[in-house]
Amino acid sequence: MKRILIVEDDPAILTGLETILKEEQYEVLTAMDGEKGYREARKEEIALIILDIMLPKKNGMDVCRDLRKDGVGIPILMLTSKKEEMDEVMGFEVGANDYVTKPFSPQRLLARIRNLLRPGNVRDKEVAEYAFQNVSLDFKRLEGSKNGVPFELSAKEFEVLKYFIIHEGEVISRDTLLDDVWGYESFPTTRTVDNYILSIRKKIEDNPSQPRHLLTVHTVGYKFVKEG
Amino acid sequence: MKRILIVEDDPAILTGLETILKEEQYEVLTAMDGEKGYREARKEEIALIILDIMLPKKNGMDVCRDLRKDGVGIPILMLTSKKEEMDEVMGFEVGANDYVTKPFSPQRLLARIRNLLRPGNVRDKEVAEYAFQNVSLDFKRLEGSKNGVPFELSAKEFEVLKYFIIHEGEVISRDTLLDDVWGYESFPTTRTVDNYILSIRKKIEDNPSQPRHLLTVHTVGYKFVKEG
DNA sequence: GAATCTCTTCAATATTTCAAGATAACGGAA
C-alpha cells in the first residue's frame, strides 16, 4: 500500500483529503505544520507528499526546497490558492512535481496523484531551467533564449508554457488550461488560450506557423512535445 | 442534451438556476426537498446534480452520501452558503465532486458545471493506452504507432476506435455506433460510419483491404478483434 | 501617464466531417 503524507493546516481540508485518499486505498500520514511535515518526510518511507503552500512555522515552498536540498526525490504535489498564483512559478523552481489550484475537485487531485505515482512518470523538474532543442528557459528569471538569442515571456505566458512542459505529451484542452492556470475565479474565453499559444509559439518556435513543439490537436486542444 | 437535476428549496434560486441552465441548452429537472431529490436522482438518467446543503426533509449531505452508498457515481455539485464555509470540504468526505459558495455568479457556476461534465474528469472506465499486434495507441496523447512508425487519428477517429476497443469482440451495428459515439443529437448516415472504418483501417491495418482487426460482419456491422 | 500585459473580436485560412456516387464483393437462389 502506497503511503502519502499530507501537510496541511486547515483541518477541514486535511480530513477531507484523508478520507478520499483512504477510500482509494492509500495509507495516509498527516502533518499540520511545515516543520512537522519536513520531519515526517525525512523520517518515513513515503511515496508522495501533498504539500500546502501556506503553512505555520515553515511554508510549503521552504519544506519542498529543503527536502530537495537533502536529496529527497519523492514526488511532491503542491496545493496553491488563487492569491498565490505568482508563487506557483516558484513551486516549480523549488522542486515540486506538480500543483493543484484550490479549490480542487477530488477527481482532479486523484488524477494527479495517480499520474505522479505511475512508475517512470515521476516528473523530476527540480531545476529552474528547462531546455529542448535549441530553446532554453529559466523559470526563475522568466527569461528564455532560442539559439542563444534571448527573448522574454510575460508571467502568464511562462505559466502556460510551464503547464504544458509539466504535462509534456498530453493533450490539454483549453478548458482544462483555463481552470488550472487561470483558476476558477476568472472567466476569459477559450480564445484567450489560443492567443497565448500563438504568442508563445512566436517566441519558442523556429517557424511559428509550423510549430514543432506546441502542437494543435484539432477539436481537442494543444500539446507540448520536446522533440518535433 | 445533458440532463441536470437541481435540488434547491429556495424558489428564487431554483428558477434562476433553471433559466441559466436552460439557456445553456441543458435539460433541467428540479426537486425542492431532499427526499424528492434523492428519488429523482435514482429514477432518472441524469448527467449532473446540483445539490443545496440546507434542504427540507433530508439535507444535501445526506442525499449525497446515500446516493454514493447506492453506487451512484453521477457528478454532484454542492451549493453551500457562507456560514458553512468551514464545512465545504465535508462535501468531499460525503462524496460530492465540487462545491460553489453562495452567492455565486452564473459564470462561476457554469464553469464548474462544464468542468464536471468534461469527459475524463469524472472517473469512468478510461482506456489510457492500448496495444495489439504491432500497433500501439495512446488515448491521452491522441497518437498511435504501427511498427514503431507514428500515425495520427482525428479526435473522432480515436473515439470510434476506442469504442470498438472497449467492446472488443462484440459485433457493433452502424446504428449503435452512431447513437453511442455521435449521440442522439446528430444524424449522419450509416455511410459515414463506413468512412470512419475505412480511414481507421488505413492507419492501423497492415493491409487495409484485408483487415485483421477491424472486421466487417456482413449485413450486421463491424467488430474489433485484438489478434487476427 | 506611459508602457506593458491581458483579453476580445473578427476575417482569413485550414481541417475535419459527412454524403453521394461509382465500383467491388458478397451471398442466396436457380
Add this chain to the structure above:
DNA sequence: TTCCGTTATCTTGAAATATTGAAGAGATTC
C-alpha cells in the same frame, strides 16, 4: 456454378467547424 440483388468499399468534393493571426480595447503596473 452462375446470376443478380444487396451490401461494402473507396474516391471525391462541398459544407460545417475549428484555428490562426492581427488589431485594438481595457486593465494593470511602474
